[in-house]
Amino acid sequence: MSANNDGAIFPAADVAVVMVPLVAEGHLTQLLHLSTIISSYNLPIHFITTTTSLHQLQSRHRTTTVNIHFHHFPVPPFISPPPQPSTPFPTHLQPYINSTLHLRHPTATLIRSLSEKHRRVVVIHDVLMSYVVQDVVSIANAETYLFQPLSAFNSASSLWEKTGGSFPEDFELMNMIPSKDGIASPEFLEFVELQKPCMGFYVGELYDSCRVVEGKFIEYLEKVGQKKIWAVGPFNPVRIASDSTDLNNRHKCLQWLDEQPKNSVVYVSFGTTTTFNDEQIRELALGLERSGERFIWVVRAADVGDSCGFEGRKVELPDGFEERVKGRGLVERGWAPQLQILEHFATGAFLSHCGWNSSMESISMGVPMATWPMHSDQPRNAFLITNILRIGVAVRSWERRDELVTADVVAEAVKTLMDSEKGEETRRRVMKLSGEVRESMAEGGISRMEMDSFISYARRL
Structure with a gap:
């Protein structure tokens, strides 16, 4: 038996959690923060990424959590062109993003290995890493959870458009939402399309959001969708330890x-x-x-x-x-x-x-x-x-x-x-x-209770 950061007692872990983020900085950061939160529930975290992205992550973010295990895999060399100031969308990152497709087999191998040591393996993966985790469906005691790195409003507005504007409330602002014209390159949209056939096997969705910020949109997604949703954010710390006493290292x-x-x-x-x-x-x-x-x-x-x-x-x-x-x-x-x-x-x-x-x-x-x-x-x-x-x-x-x-x-x-x-x-x-x-993240707060609910579901017998 051991305790999380607030002293709550949990049994020794017989469930392992695997994180599979996209290699873009924002996506890496989100799942690193989530890893820290989940590890406080005495669950081991296995964080999978490429060798390059792990180097980037560790050069920018400090983590002292011993329960987070990083697994980095090399990918074939690729040419990364310089950023193009004339193109708002970061097309120069596409070779980097495409390189993640090579993580499919090492990811499956690691998850199979973990499945032999744990009662259940919980795989939390970025929606844009669905292709990489597609083999999990063949592992009997493993299950996937889709991490949505975008806002619930973004998901709800897209769904609202697909269903012909059937938002359940008299919410006239939905008729003013910005178009999706120009938001992504054709190459990136091809990468998105590659993920879609592999998206149907997940148990539920996690959002880096909370109901006090996006409650009406989360509720809409719950009513229209058929999967469980946990709004367990914000993932980022809401109270940061001061480094004021270490003036030499203070930025x-x-x-x-x-x-x-x-x-x-x-x-x-x-x-x-x-x-x-x-x-x-x-x-x-x-x-x-x-x-x-x-x-x-x-x-x-x-x-x-x-x-x-x-x-x-x-x-x-x-x-x-x-x-x-x-x-x-x-x-x-x-x-x-x-x-x-x-x-x-x-x-x-x-x-x-x-x-x-x-x-x-x-x-x-x-x-x-x-x-x-x-x-x-x-x-x-x-x-x-x-x-x-x-x-x-x-x-x-x-x-x-x-x-x-x-x-x-x-x-x-x-x-x-x-x-x-x-x-x-x-x-x-x-x-x-x-x-x-901040209140939602404290003990008894709605985001904390959603996280507790997710952990309980992951640990279910």
Whole structure:
């Protein structure tokens, strides 16, 4: 017998959990966070990925949980082209994503080995890794659970469109959702199609979301679908251990934030897949400068598949920009500790691409967002944030995605969040929602109870 982090007693594990994430950074991070949560229930976690992606993950995230076992497998060499600033969707990552198809056989071999040592093997896999886990259906004491890395709203709106607009509520905003035009490349859509024949064997679905954020959409999915759903998020920690006593290792962004007033800094980051062209970089820089607000701007080229970042192209800023904003603006060209930055008392807004990871992190930490979607699920995440939850303001709508975002537009969005009554109202709403999210993760909270329910189901006799 042993205890989880809150002292609850569970029997020694006769169930093993296997995590199979997609190799994109956001997907890796989500299932790493989920691994940490599930391991606290005294269940061993076996985390499967490629050798390259494990190197990337471990270089960016620290985990001290001894119950998480990493299994990395090599894949055949591939050519990873540099990011293309002219293409919002990260087509340069496609060879990297395609390489995951080679994980099918080593994954099946590992799961069969685990099935001989445990009463049950629970396989939690990214929806885009369905092809890789297709052989699990032939293992009698193993079962798969589909991890949905996107918002419940994204899934519900897609289902609503397929069923002819039969949303069960009088919810007129559903008629305003952004289109899916331009959200993905043809090559990526081919990869998605490859997954679909392998998606029918899972027991249930897990979402990195919670009912206090997306309750009506989760309920809709439950009513229309035929599989069990557990909304067990947010996966990211909602309370972060302080490293303030270890000043030598404290990230320079956090040290800089320590010197700033409360809610005075805009955090600017567009994730690991976005690469702007030089003209857009210039307008963004000038917009931040003209806003007059304090900011941290993560300026780095997008990840590629065979390293932890593309070093061949350094993002060039306007001449004299860093000198002119010195003292009120910090440019970070490396990896930034996003969760700690969002949690910091000085951070007052987040200018973001609205990936679901970033969105849930911002909600968890109570930080309003300036939304600037680039591709994939981001346009609908932005719509959820600005139009439904009303915890952000739009920098650019999806319908105008091909237009240059000017410095004046950037400055106006930043000033709206940081220095207006609308911004204050937005901050109050997200702070209230953040409090509800944190309560949902505490003992007796709705997300904690959903996680307990999932663990009980996985352990059922």
